[in-house]
Amino acid sequence: MTGSPFIRISNVTRRFGDVVAVDDLSLDIAKGELFCLLGASGCGKTTLLRMLAGFEGVDTGSIEIDGIDMSRVPPATRPVNIMFQNYALFPHMTVDSNIAYGLKRAGLPRAEIESRVAELLRLVRLSGMGGRKPHQLSGGQRQRVALARALARRPKLLLLDEPLAALDKKLREDTQFELVDIQERLETTFIVVTHDQEEAMTLATRIGVMDAGKLVQVDSPRTLYDRPKNSFIADFLGTVSFLEGKVKSAKGGVLQVDGPIPVTAVDPGGFAVGDHVRMAIRPERISLARESGGGVNEMKVTVEDMAFTGVASNYRVVGPGGLLLKLTQPNMRRGEPALEWEETGYVAFDPADVVLLRD
Amino acid sequence: MAAVRHFLTCHGRRLVVWIPLLWLVVFFALPLVEVAQTSFTEPRRGIPPFAPLWGFGEDGFFTNFNLENYGLLVEYSQDYLRPATNSVRLAFFSTLICLVFAYPMAWWIARSSPSQRAILLVLVMLPFWTSSLLRIYALIGLLNTNGFINSMLLQLGLIEAPIRMMQTDFSIYMGMLLTYLPLMILPLYAVMIRLDDDLLDAAADLGASRVEVFRTIVLPLTVPGIIAGSLLVFIPAVGEFVIPALLGGPEQVMIGKVLWTEFFRNRDWPVASAIAMLLLAILALPIIYARYQDGRKTALDRAEDAGRGGAA
Numbered sequence: 001m002t003g004s005p006f007i008r009i010s011n012v013t014r015r016f017g018d019v020v021a022v023d024d025l026s027l028d029i030a031k032g033e034l035f036c037l038l039g040a041s042g043c044g045k046t047t048l049l050r051m052l053a054g055f056e057g058v059d060t061g062s063i064e065i066d067g068i069d070m071s072r073v074p075p076a077t078r079p080v081n082i083m084f085q086n087y088a089l090f091p092h093m094t095v096d097s098n099i100a101y102g103l104k105r106a107g108l109p110r111a112e113i114e115s116r117v118a119e120l121l122r123l124v125r126l127s128g129m130g131g132r133k134p135h136q137l138s139g140g141q142r143q144r145v146a147l148a149r150a151l152a153r154r155p156k157l158l159l160l161d162e163p164l165a166a167l168d169k170k171l172r173e174d175t176q177f178e179l180v181d182i183q184e185r186l187e188t189t190f191i192v193v194t195h196d197q198e199e200a201m202t203l204a205t206r207i208g209v210m211d212a213g214k215l216v217q218v219d220s221p222r223t224l225y226d227r228p229k230n231s232f233i234a235d236f237l238g239t240v241s242f243l244e245g246k247v248k249s250a251k252g253g254v255l256q257v258d259g260p261i262p263v264t265a266v267d268p269g270g271f272a273v274g275d276h277v278r279m280a281i282r283p284e285r286i287s288l289a290r291e292s293g294g295g296v297n298e299m300k301v302t303v304e305d306m307a308f309t310g311v312a313s314n315y316r317v318v319g320p321g322g323l324l325l326k327l328t329q330p331n332m333r334r335g336e337p338a339l340e341w342e343e344t345g346y347v348a349f350d351p352a353d354v355v356l357l358r359d
Numbered sequence: 360m361a362a363v364r365h366f367l368t369c370h371g372r373r374l375v376v377w378i379p380l381l382w383l384v385v386f387f388a389l390p391l392v393e394v395a396q397t398s399f400t401e402p403r404r405g406i407p408p409f410a411p412l413w414g415f416g417e418d419g420f421f422t423n424f425n426l427e428n429y430g431l432l433v434e435y436s437q438d439y440l441r442p443a444t445n446s447v448r449l450a451f452f453s454t455l456i457c458l459v460f461a462y463p464m465a466w467w468i469a470r471s472s473p474s475q476r477a478i479l480l481v482l483v484m485l486p487f488w489t490s491s492l493l494r495i496y497a498l499i500g501l502l503n504t505n506g507f508i509n510s511m512l513l514q515l516g517l518i519e520a521p522i523r524m525m526q527t528d529f530s531i532y533m534g535m536l537l538t539y540l541p542l543m544i545l546p547l548y549a550v551m552i553r554l555d556d557d558l559l560d561a562a563a564d565l566g567a568s569r570v571e572v573f574r575t576i577v578l579p580l581t582v583p584g585i586i587a588g589s590l591l592v593f594i595p596a597v598g599e600f601v602i603p604a605l606l607g608g609p610e611q612v613m614i615g616k617v618l619w620t621e622f623f624r625n626r627d628w629p630v631a632s633a634i635a636m637l638l639l640a641i642l643a644l645p646i647i648y649a650r651y652q653d654g655r656k657t658a659l660d661r662a663e664d665a666g667r668g669g670a671a
Contacts, residue, residue, distance in 0.1 A: 075560070076568065086557060088561040105571060149565070
């Protein structure tokens with residue numbers, strides 16, 4: 001990528017009465033990226049999407065796509081198309097007519113429209129279904145028609161509003177990979193809006209987590225998961241256990257933290273002796289054993305709750321001072337029987353797996 | 360007691376269907392059959408003013424079936440055809456005018472906020488709560504040569520002499536619009552309120568101008584409302600004769616008026632019944648045909664679905 005980014009959102013604010021839906025938000029997105037806006041409902045992600053499509057005005061700030069300011073460009077002429085959450089297929093038109101709709105509006109010759117529709121039907125694996133009406137299709141087929149229709153005008157940017165929300169779990173998993181595959185083949189920039197963190201993690205190259213109209217953190221899925229910026233992100237993406245404490249010493253890249261239990265953590269830098277810190281540990285990074293291993297960050301716990309999920313078992317254990325930890329143990333060990341309710345054991349975690357949070 | 364309750368639970372569901380069905384048979388089907396029968400009888404002086412169509416006399420069972428009344432309609436078609444075309448024309452243009460006014464109004468109501476919507480709908484229905492005759496007289500008061508509008512315009516100096524608005528097509532269609540507009544607005548509104556906003560956004564997103572969004576999305580999806588509203592206006596408008604009689608000139612004879620005259624003034628019930636049957640045929644046959652086509656299409660769709668479902 002050279003020069004300015006493909007999509008530049010600068011200091012954009014949008015208010016509805018007293019509610020600030022999008023609050024001074026800035027974001028750059030590169031060409032060909034599959035970017036995901038992740039957040040709970042009401043965080044402003046849909047408003048941002050509608051501003052990109054041109055359905056909502058921008059109060060202050062600006063949106064640039066491919067170097068062109070979009071403030072005066074109506075939805076019909078933006079190089080942007082949107083795939084709606086409920087697909088918004090035209091119920092009185094066949095699949096063919098739905099896909100051809102945007103091409104007809106562009107005034108393409110009939111022969112070209114026909115060949116493009118056929119090509120799009122092949123892309124979404126719906127060849128031979130062009131004559132059907134939307135109500136004659138399954139949920140997954142409708143979703144693919146909506147995708148084909150949105151791609152028909154070869155937009156520079158495709159917006160997808162909760163693209164998989166209306167599909168059942170099994171179908172959703174298959175469709176996720178299909179969507180990524182199509183995106184990679186077409187090299188179109190995709191922006192996906194979702195409240196489902198798993199969907200965001202599997203689809204996106206980068207995720208922007210939104211809360212109360214602001215972007216809290218923008219990073220790759222792995223960085224977001226492993227190095228969350230604050231406890232909101234840590235808690236929002238997956239499960240986490242929190243520990244509190246005060247920094248006792250910081251030397252040689254290692255922090256010693258005093259709390260209900262003493263914790264040794266790898267120092268990410270920027271912490272001083274006496275600082276109050278919050279620490280997050282992912283459940284799969286905590287090990288559980290019947291006997292003490294004698295290492296650092298180890299404590300004796302009692303199993304309070306246990307749930308077998310197949311691949312793994314989820315535990316809730318109580319440590320010294322009523323400290324509650326959530327952990328996941330893979331179900332692959334043979335021989336040693338797993339800990340059951342009310343049994344005591346030892347948990348331990350690596351200093352490198354302790355995430356230090358600044359709030 | 361227990362037996363009654365048992366009967367009700369077993370047959371309650373059927374009872375729910377049978378009561379309205381019975382009501383329809385007694386108050387709709389039987390009178391219709393009566394009118395149909397009367398149209399084949401011979402007029403006579405007396406009560407009722409027609410000879411019985413069939414019965415048991417001294418010579419046993421007899422029938423008195425004749426087509427003379429319909430023959431009269433053909434023979435004096437000049438007297439009946441003109442009022443009939445008058446009525447159909449009045450109904451057609453009234454429907455068209457109502458549609459032109461109702462469509463944007465219904466759209467505006469459907470697009471308003473829910474609280475505003477409730478008020479606007481009440482305003483649409485409000486005229487129904489007053490006598491239609493009263494509303495027609497109010498309109499006469501407005502449109503008369505020395506009525507409200509003319510005296511206003513004269514006082515403002517916009518016109519020199521009063522405009523003749525009464526006893527013109529204008530006054531008739533004003534009256535029709537005033538009376539029938541709600542019947543057009545409500546079915547249109549019912550269809551428009553169910554229209555998904557996302558469809559309009561999707562069309563705009565795909566490059567459609569406002570006119571194209573209307574032509575390709577809004578109009579086709581509101582056709583059921585247009586048909587329902589048009590039938591609701593057209594059917595009673597064909598039989599309407601009070602409004603043209605009060606607001607129009609004496610030359611505006613409607614088929615409803617002819618029917619009324621035959622029935623009450625000439626006391627020729629058989630001919631009146633024949634007119635009524637003919638009117639019914641003119642109105643009902645296209646509707647029945649449309650419903651039949653619609654039903655066949657739905658059935659075809661279903662059969663197609665079933666076929667595909669089986670193949671999949």
